[in-house]
Amino acid sequence: MNAVAVVLPPSEDSLQLVVQALARGELCIIPTDTVYGVAAQVAPDPVARLYRVKGRPEGRPIPLLVSDIEAARALATEWTFEVDKLARTFWPGALTLVVPAVPGLPQEVTAGTGTVGVRWPACPLAESVIERSGGVLAVTSANRSGEPPAASVEDAFRALGTSVPYILDGGSLGGGLPSTVVRVVGKEIEVIREGAIAPEAIRRALDSLHQSDHP
Secondary structure: OOOOOOEEEHHHHHHHHHHHHHHHHOOEEOOOOOOOOOEEEEHHHHHHHHHHHHHOOOOOOEEEEOHHHHHHHHOOOOOOHHHHHHHHHOOOEEEEEEEEEEOOOOHHHHOOOEEEEOOOOHHHEEEEEEHHOOOOOEEEOOOOOOOOOOOOOOHHHHHHHOOEEEEEEOOOOOOOOEEEEEEEEEEEEEEEOOOOOOOOHHHHHHHHHHHHOOO
């Protein structure tokens, strides 16, 4: 795509333009509660385009952002007590939970791992776009692979401004840290990526949940 992205201020019309573009299979950049993300429909062609635009190495799964917990549960073959309690403790928020993926998700999303990372972001603009797009979108940070995440519209535009039709302006995002990514293994967590939420806080929450719910 040779056109330059249009930066849209938040409005009802802007949301509709972004949602319609995503429905056509195009990519769009949206703000989240952590960093700006480039979003796509959960379908093979749009997600494959995400890889190409970012220069993302094959074999790295693409996380899915959801508009509520039920949308996340629908993506998992198993939703354990521990996963549910962490979701209800930290969502909406900057925690990505890696769960067993339901059959039928694009190979480009799971990258053959059999798992999928899911998150409900604490960002009204992102939530509106996701909800109007059916409750789930494939979203990864709006930067070229290996470069710093985009914490502002300017960062996102510099990185991917010729690869998307629209960038939804959510202002500058605090910290510029991506979400923390964890997988629950039994009663413990495996930290896949450190981010905005300290792993120690997640471990403490899981410990307290077991103490309160399993005396």
